[in-house]
Amino acid sequence: MKKIEIIGVRKFFEDMEVLRCISLVVEENQFVSILGPSGCGKSTLFEVISGLQVPDEGQIFIDGKDFKGKTGRVSYMHQKDLLLPWKTILDNVCIPLVLKGMSLTTARQKAKGYFKAFGLEGFENAYPVQLSGGMRQRAALLRTYLFATDIMLLDEPFGALDAITRSKMHLWLMNIFDQYNPSILFITHDIDEAIFLSDKIYVFSERPATVKRVIDVPIPRPRSKKTLTCKEFQVIKEDILNLL
Numbered sequence: 001m002k003k004i005e006i007i008g009v010r011k012f013f014e015d016m017e018v019l020r021c022i023s024l025v026v027e028e029n030q031f032v033s034i035l036g037p038s039g040c041g042k043s044t045l046f047e048v049i050s051g052l053q054v055p056d057e058g059q060i061f062i063d064g065k066d067f068k069g070k071t072g073r074v075s076y077m078h079q080k081d082l083l084l085p086w087k088t089i090l091d092n093v094c095i096p097l098v099l100k101g102m103s104l105t106t107a108r109q110k111a112k113g114y115f116k117a118f119g120l121e122g123f124e125n126a127y128p129v130q131l132s133g134g135m136r137q138r139a140a141l142l143r144t145y146l147f148a149t150d151i152m153l154l155d156e157p158f159g160a161l162d163a164i165t166r167s168k169m170h171l172w173l174m175n176i177f178d179q180y181n182p183s184i185l186f187i188t189h190d191i192d193e194a195i196f197l198s199d200k201i202y203v204f205s206e207r208p209a210t211v212k213r214v215i216d217v218p219i220p221r222p223r224s225k226k227t228l229t230c231k232e233f234q235v236i237k238e239d240i241l242n243l244l
């Protein structure tokens with residue numbers, strides 16, 4: 001089943017064309033990445049999918065329904081964690097539930113149930129400044145997940161982390177993905193990250209972004225550190241490097 005389907009999306013800012021005829025599909029429980037150069041229009045595409053921007057041409061379907069210009073259906077995590085410094089981690093992750101009308105007490109109870117899986121147990125009452133970079137990103141991911149558990153748009157969530165924390169986060173995110181089965185659309189500049197995490201990769205061109213190639217990643221799950229050195233991984237990586 002198609003969770004997200006984008007057909008022929010085109011977007012201009014004034015007379016600058018940013019997206020040109022973008023078509024893309026995310027199936028249910030699929031992890032799909034967009035790999036593209038800086039400034040090509042990836043974040044703009046996320047804004048279009050989440051309804052924050054209206055495309056000049058094309059259609060956006062979520063679960064088969066027209067969602068062009070409509071917000072509130074998918075959860076969207078930006079590059080920065082955007083945690084509110086004056087709220088505890090628990091209250092930060094509760095924000096989407098409270099915004100949806102849940103009482104703070106019920107929201108806290110529900111959110112607490114995920115703290116262990118998200119590696120945040122024992123930090124419910126800590127403030128963002130007391131957490132490591134990786135933990136802050138996991139808290140932001142939990143908040144994103146609680147907004148809409150089935151479809152998540154993740155815009156370079158690990159871009160600012162050091163290489164070691166980043167690779168730990170990849171393994172952790174794979175576990176979360178296998179455990180909760182969301183459908184994820186993920187933006188990255190990092191080829192290894194895209195191959196390791198994804199079922200399918202859309203390689204975008206320079207601006208105006210077009211889909212240069214769609215690459216399937218048939219590497220079996222669950223994946224582990226060994227995945228990074230397997231033959232299939234290297235073949236896909238070479239294919240992408242030749243394309244860029």
Ligand SMILES: Nc1ncnc2c1ncn2[C@@H]1O[C@H](COP(=O)(O)OP(=O)(O)OP(=O)(O)O)[C@@H](O)[C@H]1O
Binds near residue numbers: 013038043
């Ligand atoms: N609201 C806006 N109004 C005008 N121009 C915009 C707006 N949003 C983005 N742009 C421009 O559109 C282009 C694409 O930006 P976008 O952020 O989508 O790229 P990106 O591929 O996500 O970049 P990066 O990888 O560096 O985050 C940029 O030139 C940017 O300045």
